[in-house]
Amino acid sequence: MKSVSDIERTTLMTFLPGRIATVFGGRRWRSLAPLAVLIVLCMLIAIANPNFIELRNLVRLANSAAVPLTLAMGLTFIILMGSIDLSVEGTLSVSAMVVVLLAANDSNGNDYGWWAVLAAVIAGTAMGFVSGLVQTMLRIPSFMATLGMWFIGLGLSVYMLGGSAIRLNDATIRDLALHRFLGLPLAVWVATGAFLLAAVIQYHTKLGRHILAIGGDEDVAKLSGVNVVRVRITAFALAGFFFGISGVLAAAQLGQSHAVIGDGRLFAAVTAVVVGGTALTGGEGGVVNTLIGVLIVTVLANGMILLGISPYIQQTVQGLMIIAAVALSLDRMRLRIVK
C-alpha cells in the first residue's frame, strides 16, 4: 500500500529502478543487490583481465581485505545502532603503537611477544569503552564523542612514537602477515575469525538483537526493557576490540608503526559498510552485508589496477561506484525524507 504523498514524491529516477526491482521480487531483490554488484563486478573484471581469477590474485585480494574487513566489523555494530564511530583511525593507530612498542622493535628493549598483541587489543577495547562512556554518561552525540577520541588517540600515538616510524622486529607477530596456512596469510584467517565472531554476536546473542533494536527505534527498545546505556557502551567497546585487532594486523603487514598508519581507513570502512547495504540511519543491514561491501571496495581497487585505469580518474570511478551501489541497494521509495 502506498500513501498519496509517496506517489507524489516518486520521480522518474526512483520510479524506474523501483519498477524493475518489483518485477524481480522487490525487497528481496534489493537485499541481494550488493551481492549482485559484487558478482557483476568480478565477472566484468575477469573478462577484461583473466589474471583476476588467478589463485594468486584471489589470495592477494583476501590479504588486502583483511584489515578493512576487521575494521568494518566493528563499525557495522555502531552504524546498526544509528550512531557513528569516527575514532577508527585514532584507535587503530593506538593499538598499532602499543603492539610495536611492547614487542621487539628498533626503538626500545621491550620484547613481550604475544602479550603485546593482547595489550594492543585491550587498548583498542578501552578506547571504545571510553567512547561509549563519553557518549552515554556525558550525553555527547557519538559523532563528537568519537571525533574527540580520534584526535586523542592520534595525539597519544604521535607522542609515544616521537613522530617517527618504528619497526616491528618480532618475527612471530610479523608471521601474521608473512606466514601462510592453507595458502592464505594468517591475517586472512584472523579476519575470517573476526567475521565469524561478529556474525555470531549479531545473530545469536541478546546484545546483537538489542543493537538492532536500538537502531530501529531507540524509544521502543527502551520501553521494551532494553538497557540502552549498557548496550551502547558494550557496542562501542566491541567496536574498539575489532579496531584493536586490525591495528595489530596493520602493524604486522607493514612491519612498522607510525602515527598515521590509520590514514584513510575511516572513509574506506564507512564506504564498505554503506555499499554493503547497511543504512546509516541504523536498524538495517548487518555484518554479512559488510563482508560484501568490503569485497566490493577491495575488488574495485584491484580491478582498476588490473584494467589499467589511469590514477587520475580512479577516484572518480570509485565515487560513481559508491553512488550506484547505494542507489541499487537502498529502497529509496520507502525513504520518507532524504537529508
Next chain:
Amino acid sequence: MKDKTSFTLSGTVSRRTLMMGATAGVAALAMPKVLRAQEKPTLVTSIRSLSNPYHAVWKTGAEAYAKWAGLEHVTLVSEGNSEKGIADIKAMLAKTGGNMVLNSDPNDTPDARPIVEACAKAGAYVVTQWNKPADLHPKDFNPNYVSHIEFDGIASGKTIAEILFKTIGGKGGIVALGGLISTTAAIERKKGLDAALAANPDIKLLDFQVANWKSTEAFDLMGNLLTRFGDDIKGIWAANDDMGSGALEALRAENLAGKVPIVGVDGIKTAVDAVRTGEFACTVTSDPFWQGGMGLAIGYNAKIGKFDPVKEPPEHREFYGKAVLISHDNVEEYYKTNVDAKPEIDWNDLWGRVTGAIRT
C-alpha cells in the same frame, strides 16, 4: 531581586578585574620588550607536524644548531593548519618584539607571503623552505627575507631512476608509485623519472600509479600491480621512501623482498636499513637535519651582520640545496655518521650545499 543585583554586581567586578588584569598584562609584556632589545635573538622553527619522521629530524637539527650557537630555540607546529601556523608565528613575533630568526617550512604555498610580511614588519629575519609563491622573492624584502631553499625534485627523481635502471641491468619493466597528484614534489619527481626513461629506451614503464605518499596505500597497490604484471616487474620506483617501504612489505609477503629492487626519496630510517640489506637500491635525502639547522644558521648570521643579504648573489637568496644520495656504496658510512650518531655539520659553511638558483 537581591540575587539579580548581586549577579549584576559580580559582572561589573569581574569586568573591572579583567580590565586591570589586561592592563597589567600589557605592561608586563611591554617591559621585557624593552629589556629584550639587547638580548640574543630567539631561534624559531615552524614546521607542519611532529608526527612524520621527516619533520622530527628537522627539529633535531634545529635544536643541534641552537645548542651549538648557544641560543634559545622554540618549535611551532601548524598541524597542517595554515591559519594556526601564521597566527603562532605572529604571536611569537609579538612576544620577542621581532628579535627572532625564523626558519619556516610553510604549510602551504600561499602562507609564505603573510609569514614573510609579518617578519619584515617586525624586523625579524626569515628563511623559508620548500613552499613559496613564484612571485614572492627574498630580494623584495631586504634585508629581512634572507633566503628561500628548495630541493630539485626533477634531479632527485632522475637520480634514483638512473640508479634503479643500472641495478636491473639497463633493461626490463618497472612500475612507479607517485605522490599526491597535485603536489609540486610529486609532479617534479615524476618529471625526473620521465627524463630518465626517455634516455633509457630499453626500460619499460609498465604502469604509473598514485599511492598518495602513504605506505599503507602502496602496500595494497603493489599487491594489485603484482597480479597484473607478475614477474615482468624488475624494479620499483617510488616518489618517497614511505611508499617504497609499503611496496617492500607487499613484496615480502610474496617472498620477493630483495629480488625486486626499490628506490625512493627522503632517506627515512626504514629505507636506509633497507639499503643496507639490499632491499632498496638507493634513497636520496634533502637532509632535514641540515635543513632544520642551516635555515636558522643563515638567518642568524644575517641578523648579527656576518653577511649582508643585500650583497649576496641571487643563487644565495633562492637556491636548490644539494641532496644526499644513500646507496649501497656509502650506506655504511652514512649509517655510522647519521643514524648511530648525530650528524656533524659545519654550521659556518652557509653556502656549501648551494647547487644553483631556482628555475623560474
